[in-house]
Amino acid sequence: MEYKLLLVEDDASLGYLLSEYLKMKKFSIVWVKNGNNALKILEEHQFDLCILDVMMPDMDGFNLAENINQKNSSIPFLFLTARSLKIDVLKGFSLGAVDYIRKPIDEEELVVRLNNLLYILAKKNTSQKELYKIGLYTYNPLDFELCFENENWQLTSRESELLVYLLKNKNHICKHKDILTTIWGKNDYFNRKSLNVFVTRLRKLLKNDPTIKIVNIHNQGFKLINK
Amino acid sequence: MEYKLLLVEDDASLGYLLSEYLKMKKFSIVWVKNGNNALKILEEHQFDLCILDVMMPDMDGFNLAENINQKNSSIPFLFLTARSLKIDVLKGFSLGAVDYIRKPIDEEELVVRLNNLLYILAKKNTSQKELYKIGLYTYNPLDFELCFENENWQLTSRESELLVYLLKNKNHICKHKDILTTIWGKNDYFNRKSLNVFVTRLRKLLKNDPTIKIVNIHNQGFKLINK
DNA sequence: AATATCATTAACTTTTTATTAATCTTTTTT
DNA sequence: AAAAAAGATTAATAAAAAGTTAATGATATT
Numbered sequence: 001m002e003y004k005l006l007l008v009e010d011d012a013s014l015g016y017l018l019s020e021y022l023k024m025k026k027f028s029i030v031w032v033k034n035g036n037n038a039l040k041i042l043e044e045h046q047f048d049l050c051i052l053d054v055m056m057p058d059m060d061g062f063n064l065a066e067n068i069n070q071k072n073s074s075i076p077f078l079f080l081t082a083r084s085l086k087i088d089v090l091k092g093f094s095l096g097a098v099d100y101i102r103k104p105i106d107e108e109e110l111v112v113r114l115n116n117l118l119y120i121l122a123k124k125n126t127s128q129k130e131l132y133k134i135g136l137y138t139y140n141p142l143d144f145e146l147c148f149e150n151e152n153w154q155l156t157s158r159e160s161e162l163l164v165y166l167l168k169n170k171n172h173i174c175k176h177k178d179i180l181t182t183i184w185g186k187n188d189y190f191n192r193k194s195l196n197v198f199v200t201r202l203r204k205l206l207k208n209d210p211t212i213k214i215v216n217i218h219n220q221g222f223k224l225i226n227k
Numbered sequence: 228m229e230y231k232l233l234l235v236e237d238d239a240s241l242g243y244l245l246s247e248y249l250k251m252k253k254f255s256i257v258w259v260k261n262g263n264n265a266l267k268i269l270e271e272h273q274f275d276l277c278i279l280d281v282m283m284p285d286m287d288g289f290n291l292a293e294n295i296n297q298k299n300s301s302i303p304f305l306f307l308t309a310r311s312l313k314i315d316v317l318k319g320f321s322l323g324a325v326d327y328i329r330k331p332i333d334e335e336e337l338v339v340r341l342n343n344l345l346y347i348l349a350k351k352n353t354s355q356k357e358l359y360k361i362g363l364y365t366y367n368p369l370d371f372e373l374c375f376e377n378e379n380w381q382l383t384s385r386e387s388e389l390l391v392y393l394l395k396n397k398n399h400i401c402k403h404k405d406i407l408t409t410i411w412g413k414n415d416y417f418n419r420k421s422l423n424v425f426v427t428r429l430r431k432l433l434k435n436d437p438t439i440k441i442v443n444i445h446n447q448g449f450k451l452i453n454k
Numbered sequence: 455a456a457t458a459t460c461a462t463t464a465a466c467t468t469t470t471t472a473t474t475a476a477t478c479t480t481t482t483t484t
Numbered sequence: 485a486a487a488a489a490a491g492a493t494t495a496a497t498a499a500a501a502a503g504t505t506a507a508t509g510a511t512a513t514t
Contacts, residue, residue, distance in 0.1 A: 086333050086335065086336055089336050089339070090335065090336065090339055093339045093340070093342075093343050094339075097343075098343065098347060099343075106313050108313065108317065109313055109316050109317065112316070112317055112320045112321075113320070116320050116324075116325065116326075120325055120347055120348065121347065142399070142400065143398075143399055143400045143450070144400065144444060144447065154442070154444060156445060156446075156470085156471065156472085157445075157446055157447065157471095158471080158472065190473070190474070191473090192490095192491095193473080193474070193475090193491095194472070194473055194474085196490095196491060196492065196493085197472085197473080197474095197492090197493085197494095198472090199491090199492085200492060200493060200494085203492095216480095216490090216491065216492090218480090218481060218482075218489095218490070218491080219481095219482090219489090219490070383459085383460060383461080384460090384461095385460080385461065386460095417462070417463070418462090419501095419502095420462080420463070420464090420502095421461070421462055421463080423501095423502060423503065423504085424461085424462080424463095424503090424504085424505095425461090426502090426503085427502095427503065427504060427505090430503095443469095443470090443501085443502060443503090445469090445470055445471065445500095445501065445502080446470090446471085446500085446501070
């Protein structure tokens with residue numbers, strides 16, 4: 001998914017550099033050069049985050065933030081500015097900024113911080129669910145729940161660990177040694193026997209979809225196949 | 228509401244200063260001096276955020292973060308460290324940190340940043356004041372009243388807390404640890420026994436509708452099922 | 455002070471589950 | 485092709501976890 005950003009920056013060269021760099025990093029970005037244009041475009045378009053410069057002629061960044069708040073818009077914004085005094089930082093946050101980033105900042109670090117903030121902000125709204133799909137089955141590793149059409153099995157923790165390991169390496173070989181050391185903690189004769197028992201169980205659970213197979217590669221390990 | 232923080236900082240004087248200052252600022256704070264103690268206390272108590280130093284003997288902050296992630300815990304953490312190199316910042320975020328704060332930092336700014344992050348992270352825990360519906364039952368969390376057709380039971384506060392917790396996570400696993408740390412405040416042997424007693428009671432209360440089940444997931448927790 | 459309420463602790467039973475064992479099948483090596 | 489090794493399957497076992505009912509002790513109410 002592509003995040004949509006609004007960059008408000010009066011400085012032409014910095015604005016250009018930043019917007020080009022962020023485009024390169026797969027953000028969708030609109031760059032405007034003053035507060036009024038920002039307010040106008042916020043009326044018309046939806047953004048995930050606004051990046052506000054503080055020092056701008058006419059309407060400065062703090063002022064713009066106040067205007068955004070008054071419009072009762074829920075768009076998150078942050079300040080990206082050379083104004084690095086503590087009093088400015090405090091003012092920025094008190095206006096409801098989600099971050100206050102001091103210039104100059106390494107572009108790579110900026111991208112990481114932006115992605116992090118956007119991730120945090122998104123998580124707040126949608127309770128993320130991690131689901132694996134395998135053939136006609138789905139597996140929910142948080143609830144240990146394996147589903148096939150209307151049926152529903154509650155797996156145990158070991159079953160779950162092994163299934164997740166195989167799913168993560170779908171269509172690739174999982175060596176005995178690697179499975180045993182990561183899940184069982186120890187690669188020995190008895191744990192290997194145990195692994196066999198669990199493989200049998202998973203095969204039984206997955207047998208409703210004949211396109212799914214857990215195959216053994218002699219002396220190497222197992223492979224969960226579903227192409 | 229008071230936020231609960233876990234501070235992991237090996238430096239005695241800095242740890243003391245920070246924890247005292249944050250207490251003064253109305254945070255509830257637990258300070259531990261190494262990663263192992265942090266992991267131990269995270270098993271038993273619930274926190275809103277962890278503040279991790281990076282440079283610590285034995286287990287460093289990055290290492291600790293990896294351990295937290297492996298425990299599949301959803302506790303947010305940030306790094307507060309003198310390690311200010313870009314590579315460290317990127318590593319910090321890649322481990323899932325919600326922020327990376329460089330020392331030294333003005334305490335006032337730190338508090339503002341903490342409050343901001345906690346605000347962003349706070350799930351809209353819209354404390355439901357309406358009725359919960361579960362199968363043929365309704366539950367009114369304000370006056371602790373559980374209804375089934377004409378019948379009516381008055382729950383106790385613990386019963387209510389547990390039922391509400393399960394209802395909020397209907398059809399999803401509620402881990403022992405999470406139930407105990409949020410409702411009982413501590414995850415230990417005796418409280419776990421207590422939890423069992425209350426689960427039995429709720430099952431008895433809900434038995435009139437056979438489509439409702441509180442199932443145990445061995446070694447994981449409980450799940451209130453009603454699909 | 456006596457009573458009532460309720461969470462916790464205790465004592466005991468039942469269930470769950472990873473492992474080990476036993477037995478059979480397949481694959482590889484000689 | 486026979487022997488050996490590896491894997492598959494089903495069943496048995498033992499330890500840990502969960503369930504249940506009752507007793508206890510703390511707190512609030514009358």
